[in-house]
Amino acid sequence: MAMDYGDHASGFRHNEVIKFINNEVLMNGGSPDFxxxxxxxxxNEVEDQLLAVVVDPQVPSPIKRACAWSALALSVRVAARQQEQQAYRVQRLQAQLEEREVAFWSLSSQLQRLCKEREEVAAELRCTLASVQQAMAERDVLRGRLPQAERSVQIYPLPQEIPHFFHLVCPLQSLCPAEAAVASKEGASIKSRGWKLDQPPV
Structure with a gap:
């Protein structure tokens, strides 16, 4: 018997078909060996071996027919095996596709989060840049005023008598005789310029 009835890998679904092929192989003098x-x-190996049997003139015709029936059964078995392998590959591809979809949605979520963070950072950067520009503008304004202030100090120096003025507004009795004499002279000098002792110079 070439094929077993319980062999699901044979590709045949009906026992009557299996029985008929086995009988044809045995009736033509064949065996399960092929x-x-x-x-x-x-x-391709099955077909090559069948070709070698068919073209061999020393092989009897019944044996050739038996090998042909065995090759027919083997072709169905090969087709069933290929179909099973194809189904397995399809399942693997479906599983890989599902994994890729999960990875895609995960990456899409991460991309949206990163885009949002980028927008927030860009907004903070714009605010910081505006603050820096404002600070630079204020610096330029102050830098422009600095020479004018320096020229004002050079044109209008502080009077030398101001330190002695504070002594003049104080009672002369609180000073020593030498300081009182100096203060009296300074007061007379200031009065000659039109200043009053109880008012700061204008």
Whole structure:
């Protein structure tokens, strides 16, 4: 018997078909050897072996027919194996596709979060830049006023008599005789310029 009835990998679904092929193999003088030898091999090897049997003039015709029936059964088995492998590949591709979709949505969420953070950082950067520009403008204004202030100090120096003025507004009795004499002279000098002792110079 070439094929087993309980072999689901054979590709046949009906036991009557399996029985018919087995009978044809046995009735033509064949054996399960051809089927069993190539049951796990690819179809090109099966066909090459069948070709070697068919073209051999020393092989009887019934044996050739038996090998042809075995090759037919093997072709169905190869097709079933390829279909199973294809189904497995499809399942793997579907699983990979689901993984890629999960990764895509995860990356999409991260991208949205990063875009939001980038907008926030850009807004903070714009505010900081505006503050820096304002500070630079104020610095330029103050820098422009500095020479004018320096010229004003050079044109209008503080009078030398101001330190003695504070002594003049104080009672002369609180000073020693030498200081009182100096203060009296300073007061007379200031009065000659039109200043009053009880008022600061204008």
């Amino acid at each position: 089927y069993m030898a190539f049951r796990s091999r690819p179809w």
